[in-house]
Amino acid sequence: MKKVEAVIKPYKLEDVKNALLEVGIGGMTVIEVKGFGEQRGHVEVYRGKEYKADFLNKVKIEVVVRDDQVDAVVQAILDSAYTGKIGDGKIFILPVENVIRIRTKETGDKAV
Helix, strand or coil: CEEEEEEECHHHHHHHHHHHHHCCCCCCEEEEEEECCCCCCEEEEECCEEEEECCEEEEEEEEEECHHHHHHHHHHHHHHHCCCCCCCEEEEEEECCCCECCCCCCEHHHHC
């Protein structure tokens, strides 16, 4: 099993969610996060004064999938989160040792 984490632009969340549903992913965790990448934030103007906004609003999506679903999930995120502009985000793929569904006590692939 793998955990796929994607940090994306907030307005792309609905597109990514729909793309994941199309490839058979029925559940995900969504977290509002702030961060910056190579662009190091941007300059904004508030009441006539400029200030640097170091941390940009992003959304982090987490899904745990079977190994055979990883490529489809990654491609769905790539296609639906892409704008071609700086700040499109990143995808991280991590190994998952085990999953336990609390309600049924199922483990492994059955719990995903």
